[in-house]
Amino acid sequence: MxxxxxxxxxxxxxxxxxxxxxxKTIKTPALLPVINPHLQLVTPKEIQSxxxxxxxxxxxxxxxxxxxxxxxxxxxxxxxxxxxGVIMTDSGSFQLSVYGQVSTTNIETLSFQRxxxxxxxxxxxxxxxxxxxxxxxxxxxxxxxxxxxxxKEVFGKDAxxxxxxxxxxxxDLRERAGREVTDLGFSFCPIGAVVPLLESYRYRDxxxxxxxxxxxxxxxxxxxxxxxxxxxxFALATAMGCDLFDxxxxxxxxxxxxxxxxHGSFKINELADLPCxxxxxxxxxxxxxCTAPDRERLLALHNLYxxxxxxxxxxxxxxxxxxxxxxxxxxxIHPQLLSGYRALLTRTVSLEKYDRISKRRFFYRGxxxxxxxxVFRYQQMLSRLHLGEFVLIAFEGGTRDEFNDTLFFKPPFGxxxxxxxxxFPIGPxxxxxxxxxxxxxxxxxxxxxxxxxxxxRFVVSCNPCWEAIVRQELGNIEVRNDxx
Amino acid sequence: MxxxxxxxxxxxxxxxxxxxxxxKTIKTPALLPVINPHLQLVTPKEIQSxxxxxxxxxxxxxxxxxxxxxxxxxxxxxxxxxxxGVIMTDSGSFQLSVYGQVSTTNIETLSFQRxxxxxxxxxxxxxxxxxxxxxxxxxxxxxxxxxxxxxKEVFGKDAxxxxxxxxxxxxDLRERAGREVTDLGFSFCPIGAVVPLLESYRYRDxxxxxxxxxxxxxxxxxxxxxxxxxxxxFALATAMGCDLFDxxxxxxxxxxxxxxxxHGSFKINELADLPCxxxxxxxxxxxxxCTAPDRERLLALHNLYxxxxxxxxxxxxxxxxxxxxxxxxxxxIHPQLLSGYRALLTRTVSLEKYDRISKRRFFYRGxxxxxxxxVFRYQQMLSRLHLGEFVLIAFEGGTRDEFNDTLFFKPPFGxxxxxxxxxFPIGPxxxxxxxxxxxxxxxxxxxxxxxxxxxxRFVVSCNPCWEAIVRQELGNIEVRNDxx
Numbered sequence: 001m002x003x004x005x006x007x008x009x010x011x012x013x014x015x016x017x018x019x020x021x022x023x024k025t026i027k028t029p030a031l032l033p034v035i036n037p038h039l040q041l042v043t044p045k046e047i048q049s050x051x052x053x054x055x056x057x058x059x060x061x062x063x064x065x066x067x068x069x070x071x072x073x074x075x076x077x078x079x080x081x082x083x084x085g086v087i088m089t090d091s092g093s094f095q096l097s098v099y100g101q102v103s104t105t106n107i108e109t110l111s112f113q114r115x116x117x118x119x120x121x122x123x124x125x126x127x128x129x130x131x132x133x134x135x136x137x138x139x140x141x142x143x144x145x146x147x148x149x150x151x152k153e154v155f156g157k158d159a160x161x162x163x164x165x166x167x168x169x170x171x172d173l174r175e176r177a178g179r180e181v182t183d184l185g186f187s188f189c190p191i192g193a194v195v196p197l198l199e200s201y202r203y204r205d206x207x208x209x210x211x212x213x214x215x216x217x218x219x220x221x222x223x224x225x226x227x228x229x230x231x232x233x234f235a236l237a238t239a240m241g242c243d244l245f246d247x248x249x250x251x252x253x254x255x256x257x258x259x260x261x262x263h264g265s266f267k268i269n270e271l272a273d274l275p276c277x278x279x280x281x282x283x284x285x286x287x288x289x290c291t292a293p294d295r296e297r298l299l300a301l302h303n304l305y306x307x308x309x310x311x312x313x314x315x316x317x318x319x320x321x322x323x324x325x326x327x328x329x330x331x332x333i334h335p336q337l338l339s340g341y342r343a344l345l346t347r348t349v350s351l352e353k354y355d356r357i358s359k360r361r362f363f364y365r366g367x368x369x370x371x372x373x374x375v376f377r378y379q380q381m382l383s384r385l386h387l388g389e390f391v392l393i394a395f396e397g398g399t400r401d402e403f404n405d406t407l408f409f410k411p412p413f414g415x416x417x418x419x420x421x422x423x424f425p426i427g428p429x430x431x432x433x434x435x436x437x438x439x440x441x442x443x444x445x446x447x448x449x450x451x452x453x454x455x456x457r458f459v460v461s462c463n464p465c466w467e468a469i470v471r472q473e474l475g476n477i478e479v480r481n482d483x484x
Numbered sequence: 485m486x487x488x489x490x491x492x493x494x495x496x497x498x499x500x501x502x503x504x505x506x507x508k509t510i511k512t513p514a515l516l517p518v519i520n521p522h523l524q525l526v527t528p529k530e531i532q533s534x535x536x537x538x539x540x541x542x543x544x545x546x547x548x549x550x551x552x553x554x555x556x557x558x559x560x561x562x563x564x565x566x567x568x569g570v571i572m573t574d575s576g577s578f579q580l581s582v583y584g585q586v587s588t589t590n591i592e593t594l595s596f597q598r599x600x601x602x603x604x605x606x607x608x609x610x611x612x613x614x615x616x617x618x619x620x621x622x623x624x625x626x627x628x629x630x631x632x633x634x635x636k637e638v639f640g641k642d643a644x645x646x647x648x649x650x651x652x653x654x655x656d657l658r659e660r661a662g663r664e665v666t667d668l669g670f671s672f673c674p675i676g677a678v679v680p681l682l683e684s685y686r687y688r689d690x691x692x693x694x695x696x697x698x699x700x701x702x703x704x705x706x707x708x709x710x711x712x713x714x715x716x717x718f719a720l721a722t723a724m725g726c727d728l729f730d731x732x733x734x735x736x737x738x739x740x741x742x743x744x745x746x747h748g749s750f751k752i753n754e755l756a757d758l759p760c761x762x763x764x765x766x767x768x769x770x771x772x773x774c775t776a777p778d779r780e781r782l783l784a785l786h787n788l789y790x791x792x793x794x795x796x797x798x799x800x801x802x803x804x805x806x807x808x809x810x811x812x813x814x815x816x817i818h819p820q821l822l823s824g825y826r827a828l829l830t831r832t833v834s835l836e837k838y839d840r841i842s843k844r845r846f847f848y849r850g851x852x853x854x855x856x857x858x859v860f861r862y863q864q865m866l867s868r869l870h871l872g873e874f875v876l877i878a879f880e881g882g883t884r885d886e887f888n889d890t891l892f893f894k895p896p897f898g899x900x901x902x903x904x905x906x907x908f909p910i911g912p913x914x915x916x917x918x919x920x921x922x923x924x925x926x927x928x929x930x931x932x933x934x935x936x937x938x939x940x941r942f943v944v945s946c947n948p949c950w951e952a953i954v955r956q957e958l959g960n961i962e963v964r965n966d967x968x
Contacts (some may be wrong), residue, residue, distance in 0.1 A: 049767075051769065263809075263813065273796040273800045274796055277762035278762060278763070309765065312759040315756060316759045332813065339916035365816040367850065367921075430818070431819050432820065432826065
């Protein structure tokens with residue numbers, strides 16, 4: 001019955017992995033479509049035929065439903081939904097966050113989730129709004145932690161229990177929560193109550209909160225970013241180490257006539273064309289879609305195809321080691337996502353520890369690429385090079401006899417010896433025409449080299465157009481303009 | 485019979501439009517899938533059901549084919565291909581560029597194209613390699629222009645003739661060619677021989693060559709970027725004013741087991757997942773696709789869906805006025821595309837003339853956004869503001885009585901009076917946290933204001949963290965750090 005998680009490929013702090021729940025296994029990253037039994041624009045069976053291995057539904061709705069409560073208890077959830085993949089159930093915490101109260105208890109909802117045959121049970125945690133003050137957030141967190149402890153005590157350490165990480169907008173509380181759920185032995189942890197951040201485009205805060213939780217969660221924990229359903233931010237969240245997402249958006253947006261894309265969402269009546277390769281968009285004109293009698297269902301299908309494709313794209317990016325490039329692509333679609341991305345790039349020191357050694361390639365995508373983990377790691381490595389007394393760093397041209405060592409230069413990485421020419425990241429990196437920002441960053445590599453080799457004397461030979469930057473970054477270093 | 489082009493919405497130098505060919509009309513931008521009668525992975529009828537209004541095939545192949553020559557002449561091209569949309573035919577120029585010679589003449593191929601009922605005929609122009617020297621390029625261009633003249637003389641000014649623009653890698657020759665085809669009265673002009681540039685990722689050169697041709701082509705000419713079939717560069721080309729693309733890639737790539745995406749192409753056996761919402765990718769696992777008996781056809785379908793979706797995305801972007809954002813998104817996928825994009829951004833002075841006045845929004849996507857046409861235009865407008873003697877430019881805070889005028893500040897645009905707060909681009913623009921590059925660019929706006937208002941005295945009030953940049957950009961301007 002226990003939940004286990006195994007990571008396979010990794011990239012930045014993200015990973016592909018395998019989540020085992022009882023006898024069922026799902027590939028991660030994964031999207032769990034949310035099924036509301038009362039609103040099935042797309043049936044679980046159809047969703048399964050799209051390759052979806054897990055979905056999520058709300059146990060509280062089942063428990064309160066005249067139509068479904070008894071059937072779920074007698075026939076079981078899988079039969080009622082006609083779905084034999086993994087089914088995760090929410091406890092009523094969502095209703096708690098919306099209505100302020102629910103008519104169930106922690107033990108009641110967990111027992112009900114067990115009794116209807118749910119594969120993953122969620123305790124009745126308290127989703128604390130990011131607007132809550134420290135006192136209330138701490139109190140809420142205590143209640144949540146008590147309930148998680150109670151759940152483990154009552155249902156045993158091998159029960160398929162999720163351990164939500166709360167703590168509102170306080171990073172130290174998120175850290176504490178991460179540490180405590182790890183200590184309680186949870187191996188499946190939703191990061192909760194981030195929806196208000198997402199709804200108000202507070203991606204910088206999202207980065208703070210998720211990075212704080214991840215700092216203390218064990219790397220062997222499968223992390224679910226609870227309530228995150230817009231595909232444009234999956235890449236960013238994955239880069240921070242989130243493994244699962246759930247989408248009610250595909251259906252809710254469809255009800256409201258909204259069309260999801262990885263570059264934002266649109267009201268369908270604002271569209272002049274259908275910018276998507278999915279079967280709905282390639283077999284309808286925009287006019288046909290707007291007036292179709294099954295418009296809501298068609299929109300839900302489109303929204304689901306796009307969302308699932310993004311999960312595939314993320315898996316492929318991790319496999320290739322190109323997740324930074326995907327994060328960069330997605331995070332430029334909205335200035336606040338760009339803010340979040342730039343905030344993440346200030347955390348390369350912590351991210352670098354998890355990032356993998358070698359990747360398919362490094363494509364420079366703009367100034368932000370200078371702050372990628374690979375650049376940081378490469379420049380740290382420079383201090384370990386063995387160098388002679390008199391060292392040439394040649395921006396262009398070849399070696400010269402008078403020097404003990406000649407290093408070449410590739411921005412944004414910096415100096416490199418001939419032996420590293422073909423290895424990652426020097427070899428498989430592609431950059432556009434050199435620009436000031438990347439050359440400046442490369443000079444920081446020279447600086448690290450100089451500071452770590454105080455007994456060597458360095459000369460830079462470069463085209464005169466770079467001399468000013470070299471001098472700004474490296475002070476009194478000797479610069480030769482002659483084409484070597 | 486004549487070809488006519490009408491432009492509807494515009495954005496940067498791109499436009500949506502309507503191309504009329506005889507009694508048929510197609511929406512632009514458009515993709516013309518290339519049909520090789522001997523290799524029909526997807527039939528023209530299927531392609532038509534995807535909403536494709538025009539395709540292109542090769543008259544030379546038909547004229548040399550035992551199987552098809554006679555049928556085309558007797559039944560007509562549309563019947564043979566079972567397609568009643570617009571069919572454009574190439575002349576054999578492609579074979580000329582590959583084999584160095586063809587067994588037809590200009591008049592022969594045009595007569596054949598007429599006789600088989602083609603909707604758009606292409607003369608036997610000479611596609612000059614970008615590697616050719618000036619002499620050969622000039623000679624080739626003379627031959628091409630002679631043949632275009634001959635075509636107009638023999639078939640009349642209303643014949644549905646395309647007038648290709650050649651000139652190799654010489655911008656002045658491309659300009660000359662653009663001027664001459666315009667003077668000859670062509671209203672449909674392919675820009676030819678760019679494939680070698682695309683194949684070697686020479687996007688900077690592509691920008692030079694296309695911008696040169698567009699400089700002298702009449703705006704009423706429909707421009708076809710001949711041979712451009714990879715969706716990742718359609719947005720860039722559209723921004724420069726190209727209206728049509730043709731894709732043989734969808735089928736050729738499929739034959740080679742290659743999978744197209746807007747972020748590059750992949751060998752299918754390198755893929756771990758299928759990162760696309762199309763029906764092929766959402767109904768197959770990667771393993772199923774790799775081993776499917778109809779793998780080539782499935783890949784061709786996928787490639788076509790992705791390519792057509794990109795055309796829809798471009799149309800939507802032009803409709804919204806968000807084409808710069810799409811160009812930015814696509815051009816970061818490869819460092820050489822980024823180079824081409826950055827090169828395009830150095831040409832805002834010429835692009836701005838064509839760009840539209842108001843747009844749905846301006847989303848800042850990184851430093852490159854500072855060089856967009858909207859920023860250039862806004863800053864030029866600043867010189868027309870009426871200002872009093874003593875002017876405050878307030879980075880933060882409100883007005884102050886001692887000043888005749890107070891302007892506010894929004895990077896990268898610069899200073900703005902209260903009345904412009906809600907108008908484009910100040911109002912509908914979103915930017916991330918201020919950074920040095922955008923504030924520096926905004927200061928250039930202040931500089932234009934100062935230079936155009938020599939009788940006013942300016943004071944900047946800003947947070948101390950921006951003072952250094954303000955001083956660097958604006959010299960001895962008075963800066964107040966007090967929070968106003």
